[in-house]
Amino acid sequence: MWRYEAVVPTIGDAWRGLTMGEGHTPMAFLDPSEPNVRVKVEYMSPTLSFKDRGAVVLVALAADLGVERLVVDSSGNAGTAIAAYAARAGIRADVFVGASAPASKRTQIERLGAIVHPVEGTREDVAEAAIASVRSSGAFYASHVHNPLFVHGVKTYLYELWEGNGRALPDVLVLPVGNGTLVLACAIGGRELLRAGLVADLPRIIAVQSARCCPVHDAFHERAPRRATPTIADGIAISRPARLPQIVASLHESGGTTVVVDDDAVRVARAELGSVGFDVEHTAAATLAGYRAALASDPTLAERDVVIPLCGAGLKTP
Numbered sequence: 001m002w003r004y005e006a007v008v009p010t011i012g013d014a015w016r017g018l019t020m021g022e023g024h025t026p027m028a029f030l031d032p033s034e035p036n037v038r039v040k041v042e043y044m045s046p047t048l049s050f051k052d053r054g055a056v057v058l059v060a061l062a063a064d065l066g067v068e069r070l071v072v073d074s075s076g077n078a079g080t081a082i083a084a085y086a087a088r089a090g091i092r093a094d095v096f097v098g099a100s101a102p103a104s105k106r107t108q109i110e111r112l113g114a115i116v117h118p119v120e121g122t123r124e125d126v127a128e129a130a131i132a133s134v135r136s137s138g139a140f141y142a143s144h145v146h147n148p149l150f151v152h153g154v155k156t157y158l159y160e161l162w163e164g165n166g167r168a169l170p171d172v173l174v175l176p177v178g179n180g181t182l183v184l185a186c187a188i189g190g191r192e193l194l195r196a197g198l199v200a201d202l203p204r205i206i207a208v209q210s211a212r213c214c215p216v217h218d219a220f221h222e223r224a225p226r227r228a229t230p231t232i233a234d235g236i237a238i239s240r241p242a243r244l245p246q247i248v249a250s251l252h253e254s255g256g257t258t259v260v261v262d263d264d265a266v267r268v269a270r271a272e273l274g275s276v277g278f279d280v281e282h283t284a285a286a287t288l289a290g291y292r293a294a295l296a297s298d299p300t301l302a303e304r305d306v307v308i309p310l311c312g313a314g315l316k317t318p
């Protein structure tokens with residue numbers, strides 16, 4: 001991804017010592033019988049998810065600033081990615097996770113040398129504990145949600161798509177949305193390419209949420225938010241995304257929309273991906289389930305050039 005160094009904000013060159021070859025992920029047809037749909041295999045990343053694109057930039061900033069300790073709140077792929085780059089930078093990482101986070105995720109973070117702090121309560125309680133620790137210790141808050149540099153790293157996803165697609169963006173981007181880093185990254189990258197005169201239009205974004213936790217979908221359709229319940233697509237189950245208004249505005253700007261998928265559709269999509277050789281975690285299968293749902297309500301999508309990211313590897317969830 002450092003091919004796009006010119007558009008990634010850094011203040012020094014710590015990234016040169018931290019990079020593990022993140023980005024530059026392959027594109028492939030999902031199935032040759034459906035040539036309008038391609039996948040970008042984001043799980044071929046050092047810690048097996050697209051979060052590496054943002055984590056390397058965030059930890060490079062911390063390293064350039066001479067930080068000795070950082071704090072992050074995520075039991076998922078962001079926590080793992082930040083722990084990995086912090087290890088490379090020789091920065092101590094304290095990772096706050098929900099007490100109910102699966103043991104496999106905790107041990108993955110611990111193997112990367114980070115200190116895991118389980119917190120009882122909601123996602124918000126975990127964030128509060130992390131922020132309290134930042135306040136009392138003066139550590140660097142390596143938040144993938146709040147620190148915009150994370151999104152600017154993730155933005156390389158769109159630049160790669162553009163270059164790999166013959167210097168043109170596809171018609172439709174199907175994207176998962178939890179905290180919205182990938183949606184916002186594609187919106188920012190699209191605006192940059194537009195401003196530079198390198199594309200004529202923004203691609204339409206179809207944002208996918210779980211039917212069990214869909215604040216972006218509800219806000220986009222101007223409905224009162226529903227109560228969230230647990231889903232197997234836990235990586236997109238964010239009940240109060242901090243950047244909700246920007247996410248909704250970006251979807252409108254792209255001429256896009258939202259779809260929701262239930263857990264059964266996610267299981268079916270995971271099996272479909274497996275049947276053509278792609279082993280992804282549940283959350284990462286939600287995007288294909290979302291495309292299938294969008295196609296059912298709008299058959300013209302079959303004539304559009306569509307790209308779906310495969311965000312996380314199958315080994316991440318049982």
Ligand SMILES: *Cc1c(COP(=O)(O)O)cnc(C)c1O
Nearest residue numbers: 077177178179180181182311312
């Ligand atoms: C982080 C993540 C998402 C959701 O991304 P947001 O930036 O939270 O919208 C989706 N899938 C996987 C596998 C992820 O790790």
